[in-house]
Amino acid sequence: MADDRSIRPLSADDVAAWDREADVVIAGYGIAGVTAAIEAARAGADVLVLERTSGWGGAAALAGGFIYLGGGTPLQQALGFEDSPANMKAFMMAALGPGADEAKITDYCDGSVEHFNWLVDNGVPFKESFYDQPGWETPFDDGLMYSGGENSAPYNTIATPAPRGHVPQMENKRTGQKGGGYMLMKPLADTAEKLGVRAEYDMRVQRLIIDGDRVVGIVAKQYGRNLTIRARTGVVLATGSFAYNKQMIESFAPRLIDRPGAAIEEHDGSAIRMAQALGADLAHMDATEVAFFGEPQLMARGILVNARGQRYVNEDTYPGRIGQETLLRNDNQAYLVIDEDAYETGCAADSSTPFFRFRPKWVAETVEELEADMNLPAGTLTSTVAVYNRHAANGEDPVLGKKAQWCKPIGSPIAALDLRNCTAGFTLGGLRTSVNSEVLHVSGEPIPGLFAAGRCTAGVCAGGYASGTSLGDGSFYGRRAGLSAAKGLSAAEG
Known part of the structure; x- marks a missing residue:
């Protein structure tokens, strides 16, 4: 066999004997892999999953668990929220672009209610409870919350706000260890x-492994030994993003150099590179989710300013959007300016991220003193606070559109939290796929026998992000990948 470090495809003619065989072979046992496995098995296929680690779960099992669903799910309806596929699409096209895949988003929105019901039918639990506070996720076991800034500017003027962050119910959850993502994966794996x-x-x-132009298998290494695994009807790639591939990050998403935010280090872009070696097309390789290490309960009550002392985002929006605005458009420079009363109130609020309640670095009696202590250009912060306070006194924010409930003049004493370089993220780009999860060649044609889903693909996110789109897109198109990979079963049997 050729050099096992190569990512170039191996010809089936060079395979002396197959070590394993199945109808559908799936690489990766996270959310995309498990949903692909379920649908392929239900279609009658013999399914084999190859997982790099020692157990199922992937990044999904460590995630907060948001699944981005809408269009009028039973949970939305039970909690009194109206939504429709068209309304959901209007938000997603605006928030997840530019360059969002309209065909894929239309398909996703149209199938969202059915997908919610499918998850429930497969044992994923959702509590009929709405969490209405700003936050990265609910600190409790609520089943629904806003997870993409749908109810904040500018999106609340583009589409009717509806919460679409559906969270599997979990008792005694621990963010980043065993959260809602585990409660999504466990019943599906079972x-x-x-x-x-x-x-x-x-x-x-x-x-x-290829036979002509068709993918017919995978070479994998287990315990130091190379194995050839035959896929009689299809191979599904579901191995995650390239957040931990240093060379790919430097080439495609350099803003994330030294700040990977994926939950597991196995997200090294391996599936993307293997498919590229077959001529697979890529999309949105520069797109990144950006986590911002700020406490939403504090940010909504203060103002975020950049290195020029200027506000640059409405502070009550989705914190992931704040992260993108900070890292990608403001050189990762951010300060949270807040008065003592607002700081104490924010710190006393319920939160899933109390570890982001940083102590202020600067405290002063006046804005002028604070500006000088922060070494900001004279007059910049003072003018910013003056404009903000002038309108906040009337419950307004004509500059950036923060909602009235969070618009309150900043008083004294006044402080600033140093939030510079407080970001990390994961990549959103990857293999270009069809709505049937076929991996597309640079010619636009599907590569026979090859399918993909999850973060190794360019899904519904082209630039922007909303919490839940990774697990939502991965599970939705994972199902499609499994069905598509199993479709050749009858032909193969015949």
Whole structure:
């Protein structure tokens, strides 16, 4: 066999014997992999999942658990929120662009209610409870909250606000350890096992195997040994983003150099590179989610300013949008200016991220003193606060559109939190796929036998982000990948 470090495809003619065989072979056992496995198995396929780590879960199991769903899900309706596929699409096209894939977003919105019901039917629990506070996620077991800035400027003027962050219910959850993402993965993994899906762990996929122009298998390494695994009807790639591939980050998303925010280090772009070696097309490789290490309960009550002492984003919006605005458009420079009363009130509020309640770095009696202590250009912060306070006295923010409930003049004593370089993120770009999760060649044609879903693909996010779009897109198109990969089953049997 050729050099096992190569990512170039291996010809099936060079395979002396197959070490494993299945109808559908899936690389990766996170959210995209498990949903692909379930649907392929239900379609009658013999399914084998190859997982690099020692167990199922991937980044999904460590996530907060948001699944971005809408269009009038039973949970939305039960909690009194009206939504429609068209309204959901209007928001997603505005918030997830520029360059958002309209066909994919239309498809996703039209199928959102059915997908919610599918998750419930497969054992994913949702509590009929709405969390109405700003936050990265609910600190409790609520099933629904705003997770993309739908109810804040500018999106609340583009589409009727509706919360679409659906969170699986979990008792005693621990953010980043065992949260809503675990409660999404556990019942799905159990379902896959009951359906007879086989899984092999500590399998590192390395190369695709081709017969002519068709993908017919994968080369993987397990415990130091190269294995050839035949896929009779299709291969599904579901191995995650490239957030931990240093060379790819430097080439495509350099703003994330030294600040990866993916939950697991196995997100190294391996599936993307293997498919590229077959001529697969890519999309939105520069797009990134950006986590901002700021406490939403504090940010909404203060003002965020950049290195020029100017506000640059409405502070009550989705914190991921704040992160993107900070890192991508303001050189990662941010300060939160807030008065003592607002700071104490924000710190006393319920929160899923109390570890972001940083102590102020500067405290002063007047804005002028604070500006000087922060070494900002004279007059910049004072004019910013003066304009903000003038309108906040009337419950307004004509500059950036912060909602009236958060518009209150900044008083004294006044402080500033140093939030410079408080960002990390993961990549959103990847393989270009069809609505049927076919991996597309640079010619625009599907690569026969090859399918993909999840963060190794360019999904519904082209630039912007909303919490839940990774798990939502990954699970929705993971299902499509499984069905598409199993479709050749009858032909293969015949």
